[in-house]
Amino acid sequence: MSELLTAAPRRVRTRALAAALPQVPVAGQALPPVSLPRESEGAADRSPVLWTGVPRQGIEAARARAWQGLRSAQVRWAELLLRVAPHLTLLAIVLAAVWVGGIQRPVATLERAPSLTLEHPPISPRVPLFPDQSAVLPPSFLVRPVDPAPVARAQSQPSYELRTYVVQPGDTVWDIGERAGVGMWSVLWTNELEDDETLRPGQVLRIPPVPGTGRTVAAGDTLESIANRFKVDERTIVIANNLRPGVEPLVGAYLFVPGGRLPIPELIPGHATGRIGWPARGWISSYYSGWHPGIDVAASHGVPVYAADGGVVASTGWDRRGYGNRIVIDHRNGYVTTYSHLSRFLVGPGQLVQKGAVIGHNGSTGNSTGPHLHFEVLRNGYYVNPLQFLR
Template sequence: MLMHKVMSDSSPQATSHVPLGSLNVPTVEDIPQVDVQDLFRDENRINRIATHIIILGIIVGVISLGSLKLPQQELQLPQFGISIFSVQPEEVPIEPDTGQPLKVSGYFSPTVKSYVDGGALPVIITSNPEAEEQTPVEANPVEQIDKYTVKENDTVGGIALKFGLKPETIIWSNSDLKNDPHNISIGQELIILPTDGVYHQIGSGDTVSKIAAVFKADLEDVINSPYNDIDPENPIIHVGDWIFVPGGVRAKPIPKQRTASKSTTKTTYSKSGYVSPNSVSAPLGSIVGTGNLSWPMTGRISQYYYGYHKGIDIEADIGDNIYSADNGYIVVARWDDTGYGNTIIVDHGHGVKTRYAHLSGFNVSVGNEVVQGQVIGFAGITGRATGPHLHFEVITNGYHVNPMDYLP
């Protein structure tokens, strides 16, 4: 028989040993039996159990969701215009010369050469408020084939707007323009058609069906036009008469042929004048552009870019400052006898050039380096022009592109 030993009261611990037989340990018979049916007969108890089950389910659900890996999506923020002076332009790889215009927002990614000048800071025009606020000209179509006398500051594009026509219709209706909108002059009379189309003088061997086919027009429209004196039953036409071809179009003019320069990999052009034969090429290491053009001046746009007009015309007063649209190297600064008058061409590098025509004077010489916003010349009326304005072109890899696609 086991005996228990009791430690003295001064001991830090006291332990006792009790005989097993003296412990009151409940047996299975002593545990009260619960009737499950009685358990669920109590409505309050049922509600408490249900509440506990719901809470337990919520906890398990939260834990399960927290362990899931949801797919991650990059947040796309809207793009806002940012000044080119606040950030470095993103680098764009230079594509080889494929003979096609560049298709990028900025025309290239440059390495900007530092520029030191003791003079005044250049004026950089980041918008043309006069062009932005320009209200559309109200068109007044004629009711019959009519004539219009060219006035000061008129352009083919502006005249077309007055009569609700495409500029090409004016050109196709007046053979003395010779497919060149710059061939208008003050006092000249132009044929004005009531709708877009072609006005054609009948030649030897012409028939109505042949004319309709050549100008890609509907034969019935030509025969039934109230502006043509044609018998539908017997559509006879006479050499020397004029016929209106509604909806007709002429073939686009063939572009000037390019010839590669023997001395460099750059391209030279004849007569039409991208780069004249006696102009220079920008030397290796010369200043290049920022890749983003600025406006060469502010003013109302009197004529936009279209098939026969490879630039935009901005109205000006004689002597107004003309600014370089970007950093570059002056490759042309001289008189051009093809209609441009006093002309400047700036080479911005990577196959991009800008032309400034009809100037009254120059502020630069061939071989000068210029920066964006620097005064390079002065507006005028030299060459073929009906009033003072700037004719501005953008040329990429030898092809004209619409300046409006490159200006801010």
């Protein structure tokens, strides 16, 4: 073809060159079909002028589409970041506050403010000082100290609540008073019992928290008269029974009087009171029966043995019938009491004793399997059950 162009005139060559060049389409006009060179054709027949323009336009269009897609993805990511940015900022602030201040529980000696709850313990507050600075306040900023005065008053106020106790077989008023730490007389007075009354298994007793007495309000009773009777202050009765100051108690109401006392019968040596008391502190190991004319009070070796009532010592010594060391007291009112298996005598025949006097020590002499006191009561010469008289 080059030979034709060289030999032809200039005008002819121009036309031939124009016909040989690819036609550039006008806007809105379709591209004419282009025949690409085949692989079998020689390299000399592949004219770059015939097809280099078409791939260049396709590459630019692909680049434009790729760039437009990239820009669209960037816009979508930017919109997403703008949406979640406030939430991420708030989360970062909370994590920073917890990391710096920590979650603090109130101190044990402090009381929570009313607005605080256990479910939401206080976080150490941060007070802004300047745009980039803040101060962390201690947890005590959110709490207030407890007033120790009411706590001290509550702790110093004794409790006067009465307990109840069900009498068990073998219980004595001595033992109950000893275990409660208030003594025999307080148990008797609190339950308004006489000292010669017998306790029965199943009987319910009031047990006072402190030594004192009790009183069921009768017609005509006033706080003043009750206080004078038991020699205590009226305020003590009011506090112990949760009464309103200046208001008299109702008839039939029971009042506990802390520190109250009743007159104890005067004990005169040799004179019987007519009320037989417990001869020792312990528990009943054997009861009265036809073949056992008394009761056995089990107690430790050497504990005191007391005169059950006032009288005169009739005899002391060894009894060969199995009683061992034995004391017999005549109360000179038709009653006689005996005390057996003693380890030591503290009185002698003819000696006058008063009720409750120590007459010997507990032991295990005679026919005995262990330390105990065998106690008997005779009325007009006949054995009777001692539990008829003992409290």
